[in-house]
Amino acid sequence: xxxxxxxxxxxxxxxxxxxxxxxxxxxxxxxxxxxxxxxxxxxxxxxxxxxxxxxxxxxxxxxxxxxxxxxxxxxxxxxxxxxxxxxxxxxxxxxxxxxxxxxxxxxxxxxxxxxxxxxxxxxxxxxxxxxxxxxxxxxxxxxxxxxxxxxxxxxxxxxxxxxxxxxxxxxxxxxxxxxxxxxxxxxxxxxxxxxxxxxxxxxxxxxxxxxxxxx
Numbered sequence: 001x002x003x004x005x006x007x008x009x010x011x012x013x014x015x016x017x018x019x020x021x022x023x024x025x026x027x028x029x030x031x032x033x034x035x036x037x038x039x040x041x042x043x044x045x046x047x048x049x050x051x052x053x054x055x056x057x058x059x060x061x062x063x064x065x066x067x068x069x070x071x072x073x074x075x076x077x078x079x080x081x082x083x084x085x086x087x088x089x090x091x092x093x094x095x096x097x098x099x100x101x102x103x104x105x106x107x108x109x110x111x112x113x114x115x116x117x118x119x120x121x122x123x124x125x126x127x128x129x130x131x132x133x134x135x136x137x138x139x140x141x142x143x144x145x146x147x148x149x150x151x152x153x154x155x156x157x158x159x160x161x162x163x164x165x166x167x168x169x170x171x172x173x174x175x176x177x178x179x180x181x182x183x184x185x186x187x188x189x190x191x192x193x194x195x196x197x198x199x200x201x202x203x204x205x206x207x208x209x210x211x212x213x214x215x
Contacts, residue, residue, distance in 0.1 A: 066116035091115040127189035
């Protein structure tokens with residue numbers, strides 16, 4: 001074989017061997033590992049954001065007007081056919097015919113309040129109704145003084161009643177106090193039949209006007 005041809009064949013064999021070696025080496029190269037997924041936060045490790053507790057707003061006491069609380073027809077049935085509605089007065093002016101020392105003090109700051117008067121014009125015949133929103137401490141003070149003054153006490157459900165009947169220089173006297181929650185109702189009249197009925201009518205009117213207060 002001519003020398004040039006022999007050299008050419010050797011070059012081809014060397015190229016083939018080199019290529020094969022490259023292929024073998026390429027097949028032996030280890031595959032790069034796939035990256036592990038990033039760890040996700042555990043759901044159990046996440047604390048839920050607490051929801052704010054909604055505040056409870058207690059509506060203010062609504063006191064109906066005097067003639068809604070006790071219509072004139074009812075006042076006449078309870079007291080006299082000659083009874084008239086004589087209007088309102090400041091609650092702080094009420095003292096009652098059976099005096100309890102803390103009554104004017106409590107009424108001087110109570111809120112809201114309403115004081116109503118019915119009676120026979122140009123006579124000593126009349127009765128008064130007072131309704132007031134007061135504090136729990138004032139309720140305790142009044143009830144303590146009423147007990148000390150000889151009032152009888154009765155509790156019925158949410159209502160505690162204090163009553164006292166007696167005589168003064170004009171005639172018979174009857175006073176009823178009702179307490180429910182922080183609401184105080186007092187009727188000062190000529191008998192417990194009258195004062196109890198008027199105070200009860202006031203309680204019914206307040207319950208109708210304030211259904212959410214649980215009176």
